[in-house]
Amino acid sequence: xxxxxxxxxxxxxxxxxxxxxxxxxxxxxxxxxxxxxxxxxxxxxxxxxxxxxxxxxxxxxxxxxxxxxxxxxxxxxxxxxxxxxxxxxxxxxxxxxxxxxxxxxxxxxxxxxxxxxxxxxxxxxxxxxxxxxxxxxxxxxxxxxxxxxxxxxxxxxxxxxxxxxxxxxxxxxxxxxxxxxxxxxxxxxxxxxxxxxxxxxxxxxxxxxxxxxxxxxxxxxxxxxxxxxxxxxxxxxxxxxxxxxxxxxxxxxxxxxxxxxxxxxxxxxxxxxxxxxxxxxxxxxxxxxxxxxxxxxxxxxxxxxxxxxxxxxxxxxxxxxxxxxxxxxxxxxxxxxxxxxxxxxxxxxxxxxxxxxxxxxxxxxxxxxxxxxxxxxxxxxxxxxxxxxxxxxxxxxxxxxxxxxxxxxxxxxxxxxxxxxxxxxxxxxxxxxxxxxxxxxxxxxxxxxxxxxxxxxxxxxxxxxxxxxxxxxxxxxxxxxxxxxxxxxxxxxxxxxxxxxxxxxxxxxxxxxxxxxxxxxxxxxxxxxxxxxxxxxxxxxxxxxxxxxxxxxxxxxxxxxxxxxxxxxxxxxxxxxxxxxxxxxxxx
Amino acid sequence: xxxxxxxxxxxxxxxxxxxxxxxxxxxxxxxxxxxxxxxxxxxxxxxxxxxxxxxxxxxxxxxxxxxxxxxxxxxxxxxxxxxxxxxxxxxxxxxxxxxxxxxxxxxxxxxxxxxxxxxxxxxxxxxxxxxxxxxxxxxxxxxxxxxxxxxxxxxxxxxxxxxxxxxxxxxxxxxxxxxxxxxxxxxxx
Numbered sequence: 001x002x003x004x005x006x007x008x009x010x011x012x013x014x015x016x017x018x019x020x021x022x023x024x025x026x027x028x029x030x031x032x033x034x035x036x037x038x039x040x041x042x043x044x045x046x047x048x049x050x051x052x053x054x055x056x057x058x059x060x061x062x063x064x065x066x067x068x069x070x071x072x073x074x075x076x077x078x079x080x081x082x083x084x085x086x087x088x089x090x091x092x093x094x095x096x097x098x099x100x101x102x103x104x105x106x107x108x109x110x111x112x113x114x115x116x117x118x119x120x121x122x123x124x125x126x127x128x129x130x131x132x133x134x135x136x137x138x139x140x141x142x143x144x145x146x147x148x149x150x151x152x153x154x155x156x157x158x159x160x161x162x163x164x165x166x167x168x169x170x171x172x173x174x175x176x177x178x179x180x181x182x183x184x185x186x187x188x189x190x191x192x193x194x195x196x197x198x199x200x201x202x203x204x205x206x207x208x209x210x211x212x213x214x215x216x217x218x219x220x221x222x223x224x225x226x227x228x229x230x231x232x233x234x235x236x237x238x239x240x241x242x243x244x245x246x247x248x249x250x251x252x253x254x255x256x257x258x259x260x261x262x263x264x265x266x267x268x269x270x271x272x273x274x275x276x277x278x279x280x281x282x283x284x285x286x287x288x289x290x291x292x293x294x295x296x297x298x299x300x301x302x303x304x305x306x307x308x309x310x311x312x313x314x315x316x317x318x319x320x321x322x323x324x325x326x327x328x329x330x331x332x333x334x335x336x337x338x339x340x341x342x343x344x345x346x347x348x349x350x351x352x353x354x355x356x357x358x359x360x361x362x363x364x365x366x367x368x369x370x371x372x373x374x375x376x377x378x379x380x381x382x383x384x385x386x387x388x389x390x391x392x393x394x395x396x397x398x399x400x401x402x403x404x405x406x407x408x409x410x411x412x413x414x415x416x417x418x419x420x421x422x423x424x425x426x427x428x429x430x431x432x433x434x435x436x437x438x439x440x441x442x443x444x445x446x447x448x449x450x451x452x453x454x455x456x457x458x459x460x461x462x463x464x465x466x467x468x469x470x471x472x473x474x475x476x477x478x479x480x481x482x483x484x485x486x487x488x489x490x491x492x493x494x495x496x497x498x499x500x501x502x503x504x505x506x507x508x509x510x511x512x513x514x515x516x517x518x519x520x521x522x523x524x525x526x527x528x529x530x531x532x533x534x535x536x537x538x539x540x541x542x543x544x545x546x547x548x549x550x551x552x553x554x555x556x557x558x559x560x561x562x563x564x565x566x567x568x569x570x571x572x573x574x575x576x577x578x579x580x581x582x583x584x585x586x587x588x
Numbered sequence: 589x590x591x592x593x594x595x596x597x598x599x600x601x602x603x604x605x606x607x608x609x610x611x612x613x614x615x616x617x618x619x620x621x622x623x624x625x626x627x628x629x630x631x632x633x634x635x636x637x638x639x640x641x642x643x644x645x646x647x648x649x650x651x652x653x654x655x656x657x658x659x660x661x662x663x664x665x666x667x668x669x670x671x672x673x674x675x676x677x678x679x680x681x682x683x684x685x686x687x688x689x690x691x692x693x694x695x696x697x698x699x700x701x702x703x704x705x706x707x708x709x710x711x712x713x714x715x716x717x718x719x720x721x722x723x724x725x726x727x728x729x730x731x732x733x734x735x736x737x738x739x740x741x742x743x744x745x746x747x748x749x750x751x752x753x754x755x756x757x758x759x760x761x762x763x764x765x766x767x768x769x770x771x772x773x774x775x776x777x
Contacts (some may be wrong), residue, residue, distance in 0.1 A: 048644035049642040049644070059775050060772075063771055067736055072736060072737045073737075107775075145651035145652065147741050147742070256646075256648045256650040256651060257687055257689070347737070347738075381734045381738055381740055382738070382740070386742070386744060397741075
């Protein structure tokens with residue numbers, strides 16, 4: 001008996017001296033959990049169950065050990081060493097081992113006074129009260145089960161004047177259902193056509209929004225659970241105009257019961273207009289996405305040479321369920337390779353925008369490369385088709401995508417986006433020689449830098465490719481006008497209106513062209529629907545007044561100038577015009 | 589101590605009075621705290637569904653469990669919804685059932701008697717017993733989940749449904765044991 005006791009004492013002494021004491025919740029585990037898990041694992045956030053107390057954590061201890069060991073949690077898909085990102089959420093090997101040891105030791109709590117206080121989170125808006133809060137017009141009813149849903153909510157800020165946005169905060173409106181969301185700016189309300197009834201929203205994984213090529217997308221407005229909303233640095237605000245809409249593209253996961261999802265977004269304004277002009281550029285080759293059934297490794301690539309010095313600020317890789325290995329890197333003119341991102345086990349559920357800790361400088365002539373690998377075999381668990389089917393690029397979850405979005409800031413003061421945009425569009429034309437939009441956008445860009453001849457040939461190609469689209473004819477008309485070929489221009493505006501009678505831009509251009517030929521009566525009839533379409537535009541009301549005045553219709557003209565001044569009392573042109581019109585009237 | 593002996597004795601008596609005979613349902617109760625024994629009641633097939641209120645995979649399976657229960661309810665198959673977490677409140681359990689419309693008769697199993705008998709390891713997990721109380725199948729409901737966070741768009745195998753059908757037909761279950769994906773039951777023992 002004595003010897004047994006002695007042995008036991010020796011064993012205890014040995015254990016105490018040789019191995020560090022067993023990890024406890026308070027001393028070792030709570031700091032890891034509170035910092036890395038609790039931001040999402042708490043009430044009102046997207047992650048299931050809270051991890052804010054010892055009891056919470058103990059109830060999921062084995063699960064936590066399992067998911068941290070295989071690095072499913074915390075979710076951080078980029079491979080370390082292939083891009084240095086802000087807000088990296090990744091446990092160290094030591095932390096993971098510690099969690100495993102703790103669970104094996106029976107998940108002890110340890111002395112209560114060892115534990116740090118549970119983290120505190122802002123219960124309301126994380127950036128404070130927003131300047132403008134918008135709620136989706138109607139909730140979306142998410143079915144209890146079935147595949148994930150991609151739903152788009154349209155918000156109408158209904159601003160009276162242009163505002164500059166420095167931050168947005170998205171509140172998904174239903175706990176634990178919204179996996180991530182992208183906010184997109186719709187300058188013309190074109191997405192409203194996609195709603196079955198106004199306010200209903202519309203389905204779809206990918207969005208195509210009509211954009212003016214001279215006003216390109218510049219910011220990622222992305223939301224994922226557990227992150228503090230991103231505030232744009234000084235000078236990086238973005239513009240929101242009257243008549244603009246915001247579209248929230250949300251990835252929703254059924255929870256087991258029918259749920260109502262009604263997101264809210266908060267906008268934070270600044271009075272400082274942007275002084276820095278980044279550009280979102282996209283590498284892709286959807287045209288090459290034609291993956292035969294059963295193929296385990298299908299690669300899609302794209303390579304783009306940048307024509308100017310620029311900094312890459314952020315990256316947003318995107319593929320659907322067949323994506324497996326996503327790589328992006330830049331090859332500098334001196335041949336060195338700079339990694340932009342590498343995601344070895346792509347999972348759509350955890351797609352995200354990644355912002356670089358320091359901007360990644362790419363000198364002029366650097367080539368950005370995208371290498372995406374897809375697995376369309378049955379062994380890809382996430383394959384949405386069973387058995388596997390041939391898959392092309394498309395908007396549905398069963399289709400595939402391969403996009404690499406980069407936020408790029410050209411070096412130098414002011415706005416240097418045009419050469420980059422032009423290069424991107426020319427690159428697109430190389431990939432798709434018969435692409436209508438690339439011709440149209442390139443034509444618009446050439447016209448904007450006063451290369452009217454170049455614009456005309458580009459736009460003539462556009463209308464050859466698709467004569468049914470009004471934009472091509474309309475833009476070609478403007479380019480011809482710039483070359484002084486007014487009758488040819490007139491013809492193109494008429495063709496645009498034949499393609500789409502309610503195409504207001506062409507109606508406006510036609511009215512001005514007719515006025516040039518002195519055909520005021522016809523010009524006025526064409527301008528009338530334009531003025532009616534933009535009742536809030538002081539400039540257009542004023543322009544209509546001028547046209548009426550030139551035709552001697554002073555009474556109606558004065559009424560138009562009054563309208564313009566009611567909208568903008570400080571409009572000096574309208575004031576002067578009204579004065580002149582009144583004098584003319586008195587003089588008659 | 590006195591109490592436990594009393595319960596044990598009364599259970600033994602109950603077990604003696606009903607067939608099939610076995611023990612091991614100590615501490616199992618309904619939501620009113622009344623002791624119950626799923627194995628003491630007649631059924632052609634008994635199915636135990638192990639769930640947790642704080643497990644998202646459990647919840648996502650609610651519609652599928654409803655479907656399976658509806659399919660077999662009238663064919664002499666009885667379902668029990670087993671809550672092995674002793675710290676769950678009765679109100680929390682009732683709310684959970686009301687919210688997600690889980691099928692089956694709810695029982696609490698704080699001592700994991702049913703868990704052990706079914707060799708269950710996670711929530712959600714199912715166990716199928718024949719009329720004599722023999723464990724015929726235990727494991728996943730279907731193969732939708734491959735791991736936590738890794739799921740197929742739709743299941744390719746409906747293991748629970750197939751197992752019940754086999755036992756009803758008096759046939760052996762092709763794969764009597766599968767591993768389920770979900771939240772560990774040992775964490776709430």
